[in-house]
Amino acid sequence: MVRRLYPVIACGGILLAVVSVVVAQVGGDGSLDPVTMTISEYAAEDGGDVIEPAMAILGVSSLALLAGMRAVRAPVQGWPARLMAIWSLALIAAAVVPATAAGAGATWQTDVHRCLSAAAFVSVPAAATQLVGRFAEDERWRPVARLVEWLALASGLGLAAITYVALPGHGVVIGLVERLLLTTEVAVLGVLAVNLLWLTWGPIPRGQLVERLGERRPFAEISQHIVN
Template sequence: MSAVKRLYPLIACASILFSVVAVVVGQFGPDPYLDPLNVTISEYAVSDRGGVTEVAMAVLGIGSLALLAGLRAAGAPVRGMPEWLLRVWSGALVVAALVPTTPIGADLDLAAQVHRYVSVAAFVSLPAAGALLVPRLRSDERWKPVARVVEWVALAGGFGLLAITYVAMPGERVMIGLVERLLLGAEVTLLGVLAVWLAWLAWRPSGRPTSAQGRNFLTYHRFIASRS
């Protein structure tokens, strides 16, 4: 694999890590009276004077495009609908970062309507892409070790979509901030699994990993997560 192709997973991993840290930092900047359990990330971003949250969204969108480019370059089974859904996710994040919503309590203007629709597109597209990828990953020897994890995370994203749909409509936005953050966490985890495994494939000098090596890789990272 060429050096350029090896850079894609590193860019993706760095972008995901930066975005997660930036979003967490952005939670401390806005009005301290905003309740993160009942305020969405977009609404937080409106009160974020430094624009950290918007930058995080844009970087995550660009990093997702780098991830997609890396998956294609590595011959991952993403072509077709999963690829288009990943493009929708990436583009929607960038647009949502550039077109902010209105402050809490204000009427929705045209920009806020655009922000709402692209946010919905982003939230829906990534779990759908993950669900479509699962059978493809299972049939590919290189990607089979992470197929089960992708399935779990995509399923969590699907439940998150159902939960946020209920909360946003009949649920009268009760705990919408918490539900949205859990959904976004599942979606970022999906990207992270794909990015880390792509880096693992790209930088291993011994070539194609076996399923046993894949299990060792996942066991190692679960151990690291449990210690942190």
């Protein structure tokens, strides 16, 4: 039963985190500019009472997603699983060690927070890129393979854009670029979470069926089992 709760936690947590961040910025201080300020800078200036817990929730939800995918024997073994774990733990740690406001000057907390954020941003595009080929060979995940491929491409381009903006671009519109990158990365997680929810709770409990029949049995045999 615990395994069947993983996709529910993942979907619910991702949705809650996204709504919380959007509401916090839409209803936040009007003097703060989300186009030029990163989410961390925005949270530091606005108090971080909503955004930081939302990032922690997103990290926990991502861990639940990873656990759920492993429970149904999704093809995430190896580096994809490690990268998803890095994303999750980096988000949780970044929420625990938030960046300080601009007027506070350079602090070790801000440096650690930036390193954790960088690790998180790199992890999802790298994991998604490796998962595309694996999903294409897995009947259960093939329906989302193409969508994950496009999102992986978009997040890769976003990662290149934010790298340029942060270094030679001198931070121009870095807030906008970061939010677009984060949107594509959360979209990757959302697609995985929704498919996991379908596999676990859909009309045909395919996740349970595969577990019972064994992960190495061909999908045609599983389909025959359903018919019989």
